[in-house]
Amino acid sequence: MIQLEQVTKTYPKASRPSLDNVSVSIEKGEFVFFIGPSGSGKSTIIKLLLHEITPNKGRVIVNSKDVTSMRSWKRPHFRRSIGCVFQDFRLLPNRTAYENVAFALEVIGKTKAVARRVVPEVLELVGLGGKEHRYPHELSGGEQQRVAVARAFVNRPLILLADEPTGNLDPDTSIEIMRLLDRINRTGTTVVMVTHDSNIVNQMRRRVIEIESGRIVRDQARGVYG
Amino acid sequence: MRMKYVLSEVLVGLWRNVTMTIAMIITMAVSLTMLGASGLMYRQVNDMKDLYYKNIQVSIFLSQEVTDQQRTDLETQLKSDPLVKEVLYVNKDEAYKRFQEMYQDAPDLVNAVKPDQLPESFRIKLVNPEQYKNIYDQYKDTAGVDEIVDQSRLLDKIFDILTAIQNIALAAAVVMAIAALLLVANTIQVAAYSKRREVAVMKLVGASNWFIQAPFVLEAVVAGLIGALLGLVALILAKYLLFDGSLQALEGLLSPVSWGDILFVFPFMAVIGGLVSAVTAWVTLRFYLRV
Numbered sequence: 001m002i003q004l005e006q007v008t009k010t011y012p013k014a015s016r017p018s019l020d021n022v023s024v025s026i027e028k029g030e031f032v033f034f035i036g037p038s039g040s041g042k043s044t045i046i047k048l049l050l051h052e053i054t055p056n057k058g059r060v061i062v063n064s065k066d067v068t069s070m071r072s073w074k075r076p077h078f079r080r081s082i083g084c085v086f087q088d089f090r091l092l093p094n095r096t097a098y099e100n101v102a103f104a105l106e107v108i109g110k111t112k113a114v115a116r117r118v119v120p121e122v123l124e125l126v127g128l129g130g131k132e133h134r135y136p137h138e139l140s141g142g143e144q145q146r147v148a149v150a151r152a153f154v155n156r157p158l159i160l161l162a163d164e165p166t167g168n169l170d171p172d173t174s175i176e177i178m179r180l181l182d183r184i185n186r187t188g189t190t191v192v193m194v195t196h197d198s199n200i201v202n203q204m205r206r207r208v209i210e211i212e213s214g215r216i217v218r219d220q221a222r223g224v225y226g
Numbered sequence: 227m228r229m230k231y232v233l234s235e236v237l238v239g240l241w242r243n244v245t246m247t248i249a250m251i252i253t254m255a256v257s258l259t260m261l262g263a264s265g266l267m268y269r270q271v272n273d274m275k276d277l278y279y280k281n282i283q284v285s286i287f288l289s290q291e292v293t294d295q296q297r298t299d300l301e302t303q304l305k306s307d308p309l310v311k312e313v314l315y316v317n318k319d320e321a322y323k324r325f326q327e328m329y330q331d332a333p334d335l336v337n338a339v340k341p342d343q344l345p346e347s348f349r350i351k352l353v354n355p356e357q358y359k360n361i362y363d364q365y366k367d368t369a370g371v372d373e374i375v376d377q378s379r380l381l382d383k384i385f386d387i388l389t390a391i392q393n394i395a396l397a398a399a400v401v402m403a404i405a406a407l408l409l410v411a412n413t414i415q416v417a418a419y420s421k422r423r424e425v426a427v428m429k430l431v432g433a434s435n436w437f438i439q440a441p442f443v444l445e446a447v448v449a450g451l452i453g454a455l456l457g458l459v460a461l462i463l464a465k466y467l468l469f470d471g472s473l474q475a476l477e478g479l480l481s482p483v484s485w486g487d488i489l490f491v492f493p494f495m496a497v498i499g500g501l502v503s504a505v506t507a508w509v510t511l512r513f514y515l516r517v
Binding site (some may be wrong): 075077080090092104109178 | 424
């Protein structure tokens with residue numbers, strides 16, 4: 001599903017590489033945590049998988065497509081098979097929960113009729129049934145992140161990337177979001193999550209890949225934060 | 227639905243920043259008016275050149291001591307010259323008659339001149355009026371020729387002035403166009419900034435690049451087209467107030483600007499206004515949104 005082959009990424013003007021000769025293989029349906037201190041290169045992996053940046057060396061393969069050599073005009077279509085959730089939710093403040101999710105569908109060419117059928121379904125799935133018409137500022141942090149997850153998942157992507165999705169949430173709310181991601185994972189979606197929330201990693205007991213200074217120092221099947 | 231979305235985004239975009247939109251449209255309109263005016267003048271000058279040069283003459287004045295033989299030789303030579311279209315001989319009496327007509331308001335001058343003092347001449351029309359120099363070189367040393375005068379020299383001065391005015395209008399159009407382009411670039415940047423959240427989400431979920439860019443580009447195109455329309459109105463007013471108004475006295479000199487001419491330049495103004503705005507907006511987005 002996802003393969004990094006001896007990937008090295010050095011940002012311009014950086015003294016040392018963010019990722020240094022990293023090789024990882026993630027199978028379809030896996031749930032993987034990338035952990036490590038700030039600046040260790042975790043977020044660089046998300047950016048590589050989204051084709052936001054390209055590696056200096058090595059290959060990145062996502063959904064059996066070589067992202068390294070992908071032309072930028074193919075990027076939009078490629079992104080439709082990937083859902084993405086961030087620490088800061090990235091919702092549109094002037095749109096309701098329903099409209100935020102529908103927006104993601106409509107801008108990739110789905111009709112309003114499709115949105116009317118699919119959006120309530122996915123909002124129900126993330127546990128926001130009845131709150132469709134609330135604006136982000138009328139929702140709690142956890143609920144806003146649920147909207148973001150709904151938006152990422154509404155297109156039924158093969159992969160869900162989560163960049164510190166619980167970073168802004170309290171522990172209880174974090175657990176609820178993790179349950180939600182777990183449920184999405186059970187539908188067959190590959191979930192890749194970057195975090196430094198040790199609590200969550202220890203509770204989930206999923207594959208843990210630890211990165212330090214751009215290198216993989218641990219790759220454990222049912223790991224803990226360490 | 228997608229079309230509706232794009233169009234409503236365009237209107238919202240133009241309205242959100244309405245002072246900037248107005249500034250953009252006004253500069254665009256002035257620039258396109260100048261462009262249209264210089265286009266009209268170009269047609270105008272060409273029409274006038276056709277009209278005037280058709281009737282232009284080169285006069286070859288003969289010296290007082292010219293012999294009959296020299297005169298006949300010159301006439302045969304001129305008549306067989308491929309550069310010459312028509313030859314007309316004007317003798318002293320005829321020259322005096324023309325002189326009287328021309329200066330009928332100054333009887334003192336007319337009385338002071340005797341028919342004898344006016345030179346006889348050949349009035350010739352050239353196949354191509356621009357080849358005056360060849361005629362001049364060829365005949366200036368011919369026996370019996372006193373002086374060769376080309377009327378088109380005078381006209382050239384008039385046309386030089388008209389061309390200069392046309393160039394000034396064109397230069398003004400270019401300067402205003404640069405100002406208009408900077409305003410378009412700025413407006414698009416402001417629009418892109420105020421929609422940065424939407425754009426970020428669209429890029430994230432995989433909206434196609436044209437779909438992200440279309441509202442911005444169309445916003446600039448609409449402004450460009452409105453500018454062109456205002457330019458058309460300005461040209462119509464200029465014709466109405468200037469050519470049909472205060473400049474009407476010059477009607478004999480200037481060939482009239484028809485409504486057809488104005489309608490002819492409008493599509494060029496509209497296409498240039500729309501296209502240039504679109505390209506500017508698009509280039510701005512390439513730098514600003516990196517889509």
